[in-house]
Amino acid sequence: MIQNRKLKDLFQLLISLLALVIVIQLLQVYFFRWDLTSEKRYSLSDNTKELVANLNKDLYFEVYLSGDLPYGFIKLQKASLEMIDEMASYSNVRISYSLLSPGDIINPKKRQEFFDQLINRGLNPINLQEKTTDGSLNQRLIVPGIIVHDKEKETSVNLLKSVADLSSDENLNHSIEELEFELTSAIRVLQKTKPKEIAFLTGHGELNEYQVADFTASLLQRYEVRRIKAHDLADGKSNFSALVIAQPREEFSEQDKYNIDQYVMNGGKLLCLVDEVIASMDSLTTKENTMAFFQPLNMEDQLFKYGVRINPDLVMDVQSQLIPVQTALPGQPAKFTPAPWYYSPLLTAPDSHPITRKLNVVKAEFANSIDFVGNSKQITKQVLLASSDYSRLEKVPALISLNIVNKKMSAADFPAGSQNIAVLLEGVFPSVFQNRIWKGMNREKFKSESVATKMIVISDGDIIKNRVRGVGSNRQIEALGYDRYTKNTYGNRSFLLNCVDYLCDDTGWMQLRSREVKLRLLNKTKIQSERLFWQLVNVLLPLLLLLLFAVARFYFRKRKFAGSKQKNIA
Structure with missing residues (x-):
């Protein structure tokens, strides 16, 4: 009897060892990992x-x-x-x-x-x-x-x-x-042997290389950057991964529009930062008032065809940047008090999109509102930046005055609701020259509809503009989004870099920014109020369970051997 049991145990041990060896060999050949987190x-x-x-x-x-x-x-x-x-x-x-x-x-x-x-x-x-x-x-x-x-x-x-x-x-x-x-x-x-190329458009009064120096320096860590004319895009011969149009101030010719349009039709990506209203804070540094007026760029029909309209207005927002205002009485030492500058809204971003997820607020200045137009089912539209629910639209021409900071304004003065400032368009776009006859068109290479592509339209060129102080060798470039009054750095640079990364991303890398790791924090208030209770539970409960186990084991062993003893006596 005892010998049979030993043989059985030895056989089970050999089977277990053999199974372990087989599992080890399989794990060396077939690699897998098992993630049990939600x-x-x-x-x-x-x-x-x-x-x-x-x-x-x-x-x-x-x-x-x-x-x-x-x-x-x-x-x-x-x-x-x-x-x-x-x-x-x-x-x-x-x-x-x-x-x-x-x-x-x-x-x-x-x-x-x-x-x-x-x-x-x-x-x-x-x-x-x-x-x-x-x-x-x-x-x-x-x-x-x-x-x-x-x-x-x-x-x-x-x-x-x-x-x-x-x-x-x-x-x-x-x-x-x-x-x-x-x-x-x-x-x-x-790993890249040749980085992708990003082009800044010139020839229409766009921001110069110093005014976009900070953003350009950030781009150069991942991309090659060039400044080009619109004719460099002609005949679809360009290899630029994205085209940046940064605050143009002069009208676009039909030829330039055609070159940009065909760049898009051939799959090019656009990052447009376009103001329809001329207004500048620089004018208010020397005087209290300045005029804001509408200045069309001959791009309105092109953007409209793609699905957006930039309105000739200014977005004023309760959620805005603070600027220092002189509040001392005449004859007293200067005293500056921060006051909201409603023409410089701090824009919020949805947390659901890879471009804007967990993004600091973005500072704008004299931004226009954007409307979606058209109902093409081939184009998807997404709002990236918007003003707060307490916004107001100022139609132009309008007088911009620093005295507005002294006015007491309530929520009722901002009835327009949230306004779109930056939007993303993805899909198949129609050409603005579709069904048009124009002598500059190359009929053999003309495309009336794009391949699947994407573009981002922002109604404020100041979002990409960094402050430049001094000239020549004394020129100093401030960080993009930095406010020298409050010492805050807003999310302008991160937002624009994410925009370019998203436009140039053809394989879905930006989706990794949507990754979510749930933060499971303890309730600190509950910890303080119930601290003694849980300390006692952690100390006494294991001892109590151990004691119960010992008593139960003693009882069952006593019962078992008492029964065996009675059988032997019988």
Whole structure:
């Protein structure tokens, strides 16, 4: 009896070992991963898997988010390393990383030199303030960033996102959501042998190269940038991935319109920042009043044909930028008080689209309203930026006066509701020259309908315009979206970069910006009020369960052996 049981146990052990060996061999041949999270936070997109599976060079990640970090940054560090490990598991080349902590450098001079080097390489250190045990504040620099490089070149990735309306926990969670998009963007930059070309149109009084210098510098990290005339688009011979029309001030000729139209018909992408009203803050720096007037650009029929109309008006908004206003009485020292400048609305963006998800508010200036026109089923339309629900439309010509900041205005003075400022159009567009006879048309190459393409129309050219101070060698370029009065930096640059990325994205990379990782925060108020109860539960409940298990085990063993003893006596 005993011998048969031993043989049976030995047989079961051999079967188990054989099954284990078979499973191990199968796992070496067939690779799979199982993500049990509801939002699939540990799963890579198909695009990312294909990208890393077709790499031709080893990649190395210098991760500078290291050292003694707060818990939120530790989560960001852990998520970054997990993402790199996940990429390495699908890659056909070696992907490795190292953790580096610049703050651990003891020598202050060498530490500062190292931080300066990181800034020059594209990383942005942040000043972290922490409370010490004695209640004082301790400040130190950390670098939430990664430098990715192969054997030939490198690029930087700043991990920390800073959206003004989000809490610190939400910003860190948003940074985790953006990890796959940011890391794959860096890898794609390194892998590209020839970057895509972005063209800025000239010849119609558009913003000059200095007025768009900040945005251009950001584009140059991913694209090649050129400034062209409309005739460079002729005959569909251009290879530009997107065309930027930045605040033209002079009328377009029919020939230029035709070249732009055929560029679109052949699949070209447009980013149009067009004002239909002439008004400028520069005029108000020397006098209290200026005139705003309608100035058509001979593009109205073209945009109308594509599906939008820019109206000759000015959008005023309760949610607006603050400007300093002199409030001191005559004879007293100057005193400046911030007041809302209704002609500079702070635009909100829907959180549902990859271009605008988790985006800081965008600052506009003398923006016009946009209406959708036409009912083509081949074109889908999406609002990207809009004013608040408390807006007002000022028809032109109109007198713009600084005295408006002294007027007491209520919500009833802004009855127009939300107004569209930036819109996205996608689909098949009709040519503005369709069913028209014009001597400049090339009938052999003319296309009356586009292939599937997309365009973004923004009714304010100032959104892309950075401030320029000084001339010549003393010229200084301010950051795009920076307000020197409030010291805020608005989301203009991020919004425009996302626009260009979306227009140039033919394979769905921008959809990674829609990735959502749910933030499951504890209720801090409930924690404080029920702290003692849950402490007692955590300490006493395991002991109580252990005691109950011991009593139950003792009872059943006693009952079992008492029954066996009675049988032996019988």
